[in-house]
Amino acid sequence: MTGDQPLVLGLETSCDETGVGIVRGEKLLVDAIASSVDEHARFGGVVPEVASRAHLEAMVPTLERATREAGVRLADIDAVAVTSGPGLAGALMVGVAAAKSLAVALGVPLYGVNHLASHVAVDIVEHGPLPEPTVAMLVSGGHSSLLLVPDVTHDVRSLGSTIDDAAGEAFDKVARVLGLPFPGGPYIDRAAREGSRVAIDFPRGLTQGRDLERHRFDFSFSGLKTAVARWVHAREAAGEPVPVSDVAASFQEAVTDVLTRKAVLACRENGVENLQIGGGVAANSRLRALAQERCDAAGIALRVPRPGLCTDNGAMVAALGAQMLLKGRPASDLALPADSSMPVTQVQA
Amino acid sequence: MLVLAIDTSTSAISVALRGDDVQESATVLDARGHTEHLAPLVRRCLDSAAREPGDVTDVVVGTGPGPFTGLRVGIVTGLVFAHARGIPVHGVCSLDALAVDAAAEVGDEELVVATDARRREVYWARYAAHGGRVRRLSDPAVDRPRELPEPLLGLPTAGRGPLLFPELFARPLPVHDVRASTLAELAVERLRAGVAMPVEPLYLRRPDALTTAERATP
Ligand SMILES: [Zn+2]
Numbered sequence: 001m002t003g004d005q006p007l008v009l010g011l012e013t014s015c016d017e018t019g020v021g022i023v024r025g026e027k028l029l030v031d032a033i034a035s036s037v038d039e040h041a042r043f044g045g046v047v048p049e050v051a052s053r054a055h056l057e058a059m060v061p062t063l064e065r066a067t068r069e070a071g072v073r074l075a076d077i078d079a080v081a082v083t084s085g086p087g088l089a090g091a092l093m094v095g096v097a098a099a100k101s102l103a104v105a106l107g108v109p110l111y112g113v114n115h116l117a118s119h120v121a122v123d124i125v126e127h128g129p130l131p132e133p134t135v136a137m138l139v140s141g142g143h144s145s146l147l148l149v150p151d152v153t154h155d156v157r158s159l160g161s162t163i164d165d166a167a168g169e170a171f172d173k174v175a176r177v178l179g180l181p182f183p184g185g186p187y188i189d190r191a192a193r194e195g196s197r198v199a200i201d202f203p204r205g206l207t208q209g210r211d212l213e214r215h216r217f218d219f220s221f222s223g224l225k226t227a228v229a230r231w232v233h234a235r236e237a238a239g240e241p242v243p244v245s246d247v248a249a250s251f252q253e254a255v256t257d258v259l260t261r262k263a264v265l266a267c268r269e270n271g272v273e274n275l276q277i278g279g280g281v282a283a284n285s286r287l288r289a290l291a292q293e294r295c296d297a298a299g300i301a302l303r304v305p306r307p308g309l310c311t312d313n314g315a316m317v318a319a320l321g322a323q324m325l326l327k328g329r330p331a332s333d334l335a336l337p338a339d340s341s342m343p344v345t346q347v348q349a
Numbered sequence: 350m351l352v353l354a355i356d357t358s359t360s361a362i363s364v365a366l367r368g369d370d371v372q373e374s375a376t377v378l379d380a381r382g383h384t385e386h387l388a389p390l391v392r393r394c395l396d397s398a399a400r401e402p403g404d405v406t407d408v409v410v411g412t413g414p415g416p417f418t419g420l421r422v423g424i425v426t427g428l429v430f431a432h433a434r435g436i437p438v439h440g441v442c443s444l445d446a447l448a449v450d451a452a453a454e455v456g457d458e459e460l461v462v463a464t465d466a467r468r469r470e471v472y473w474a475r476y477a478a479h480g481g482r483v484r485r486l487s488d489p490a491v492d493r494p495r496e497l498p499e500p501l502l503g504l505p506t507a508g509r510g511p512l513l514f515p516e517l518f519a520r521p522l523p524v525h526d527v528r529a530s531t532l533a534e535l536a537v538e539r540l541r542a543g544v545a546m547p548v549e550p551l552y553l554r555r556p557d558a559l560t561t562a563e564r565a566t567p
Contacts, residue, residue: 042560049417049556056421056550060432074433090418093384094425100388101426104395105402105433334392335385 006325008077009066009102010318013144014087014115016040016051018058020066021315022077023322028125030070031308032298035056041182045172046141050294055094059188063102066314077106077156079331081321084112084349085342092338100334109331111321112349114156114342118239119278121152121323122316125266126305131274135159136301137263139287140279140311141168141183144259145344146217146266153323159266160343163206167281168254170221172249177229178244188248189284195214195245197253197286203227204258224254240256264294276303283307287337313323353430354389354533355381356507357423358415359442359464359509361526364390366398366405367533373398374530379432383422391426394415406436406462409536411443411527413551414489424550439536440548444474444489446531450524451507452478459486461501463510463518466491471510472553475501483534490554 005025012019018034028336036054040046053320062266067074082099085092096112103110120136133150144162149155166174175184205220206212228251235242259281267275272325275295282304295302309315329348351368362383365374369536373394377386395402410427413420424440431438444462457479463471473496475486494502494514503519511521539546 016456042562043558044561044564047556050558052417052421053550053552054557056425056428059425060428090421094421096384097387098425098429100432101391101429104388104392105430107402157496195374244379302358332388338384 006322007072007076008079008081008318008322008325009077009078010314010316010321011082011095011099011244011311012118012314012317013055013091014074014083015312016046016054017093017312018062018313019317020056021063021313021318022066022070022072023125023315023318025322026124026128027327028315029072030066031313032062032066032069033064033313037183044176044182048090051086051088052094055091059098059137074106077108079109079111079321079325081111081113081317083115083118083317084336085339087340089338089340092340096336098340100321103334106269110334111324112332112336113317113320113324114344114347116143116147116344117152117156117347118316118320120147120149120276121320122278122309123276123303123305124323125315125319126309127303131301132202133272134274134276135201135263135267135272136276137259138279139167139281141172142166143279144219147344148270148272152218152320152347153327153329154310154347156345156347158252160215160219160262162219162221163215164220165225166223167221167259168218168279170225170255171281173225174228177232178242178247183268185281185284187285188252191245191288192249192252195243195247195249197249199243199246200231200250202250202254207258207261208265208339217262219258219262221255224251245348252284252286256290259287260291264298264300267269267300268298273299274301276302278305278310280311282310350406351400351404352407352409352537354409354529354536355387355391355409355423356443356446356527356529356532357387357419358413359410359526362390363388363527363529364394365529365533365538366394366400367530369393371398371400374528378526383419387422387426402434405434407536408436408438409532410440410548411532412440412444412549413443413492414466414553415443416467416553420550424548425526428548438548439540441532441535441539441546442489442551443527443532444472445483445485445535446527447507447524448483448485449531449535450475451505451522451526452481452483454522454524455505459504461504461506462508463494463509464508465513465550470491473497473510489551489553527542544555
């Protein structure tokens with residue numbers, strides 16, 4: 001170790017990105033990523049077996065690139081951290097096996113960590129120590145969760161999550177309806193810039209009456225996706241042109257309105273003054289703008305990592321691993337499994 | 350020379366350490382536990398042989414064919430270990446190791462290796478055994494055992510194929526799972542003979558998915 005700052009390498013393979021990140025304490029040295037997204041585009045969605053094969057191919061080249069760009073040697077690594085879940089089982093196993101092998105070969109401790117907690121921890125390397133507690137909203141193609149985080153290394157609580165589609169999934173599905181490419185998020189965001197947010201009044205799931213009572217911090221995007229499809233198909237059936245940018249803007253408004261409203265409510269009702277947003281959907285420009293606006297109005301400090309750190313990456317895993325090491329948490333057992341349905345409340349495997 | 354050999358192409362998770370005065374091996378049978386068991390087995394082999402990771406000079410991995418998920422666990426473990434230590438890694442077809450073990454059970458004749466490919470299929474290849482050594486006569490393939498050419502089913506057969514399809518394979522051999530120690534011996538032999546041993550996973554099947562273009566064509 002240099003000074004007291006441990007050098008930690010993090011591996012992430014829960015979906016279609018092979019991520020290798022290296023941090024020194026709370027400083028990010030490198031965030032190397034190999035993505036198989038282009039291969040999945042041909043299939044219109046992530047194919048688990050395609051992702052797993054790509055992880056195996058990319059593992060060593062990505063490790064190599066990470067150490068080279070960070071200017072460190074693997075022999076200098078003090079600990080290895082890896083996403084042990086949740087995620088695609090076969091994809092997780094490639095990363096977990098790689099991390100274990102690295103830990104054995106280098107003779108260093110291994111930390112199996114929760115993917116969602118890592119999404120929260122990554123902001124430490126961007127904006128410094130996490131305020132405690134923090135409310136975190138994680139929105140991506142795989143997850144939509146509201147979390148209360150008193151301590152990201154061992155106390156993460158679930159406030160709510162989606163009861164059907166993830167937010168990012170809704171973006172992908174609506175993009176398909178509109179004839180936009182996969183992954184849909186960036187294309188919808190771009191199309192929406194030319195459109196009107198109030199052109200079409202799409203439904204806001206779980207925001208009214210009994211629904212809001214029973215699912216205070218839960219989300220539902222399946223009804224919204226269906227409403228958009230129905231609206232577009234009705235237009236097509238009538239032989240009228242589909243105003244793609246208006247549909248995109250109105251859909252995006254419905255999603256981001258619900259997300260930000262519930263996130264701010266979660267902060268208020270838990271007496272928390274800090275909100276962090278992460279996950280791929282956090283790259284959405286309207287989500288960022290609306291969250292900022294509503295947090296400002298409510299006196300809540302908002303933290304959003306830069307887009308490259310919001311999507312899945314190895315830096316977030318390294319960041320959490322380093323926190324665990326710094327707080328003296330014991331390493332994980334070398335026999336730890338890849339747990340595709342690892343509960344969000346379990347920070348470490 | 351100290352060779353670390355790993356095979357995860359079957360339900361057996363097998364690790365061996367081979368050197369001039371080292372003969373360690375460890376195996377666990379668990380079709381769904383490759384990720385959990387493999388690394389502890391590697392560490393156990395090193396510990397029992399009183400060797401450090403830095404003492405290993407070569408890594409060998411079984412490249413299958415085998416069920417994808419387990420197969421990848423072994424291959425990535427071998428690749429990363431070798432990368433971390435800055436040593437070479439070699440790939441050996443896992444069926445070849447079964448054939449070598451099977452050759453000890455038969456005379457100079459042809460034999461078949463057939464392993465569990467799930468979905469009522471087997472991974473298989475045909476070999477000629479001669480003086481305890483083997484030569485592969487066909488590329489590894491995946492098929493329904495019923496569709497194998499008739500004479501093959503009558504040959505001595507190693508692997509779990511005969512346990513899964515006892516009515517089809519007439520001459521089962523008591524050689525069921527890949528032993529990493531045999532894989533290590535094969536690799537050393539090939540290394541001395543200057544044979545290239547790239548690490549290419551033998552999947553033999555495409556991923557189960559249709560592209561959007563394929564879905565559009567009826
Ligand atoms: Zn994620």
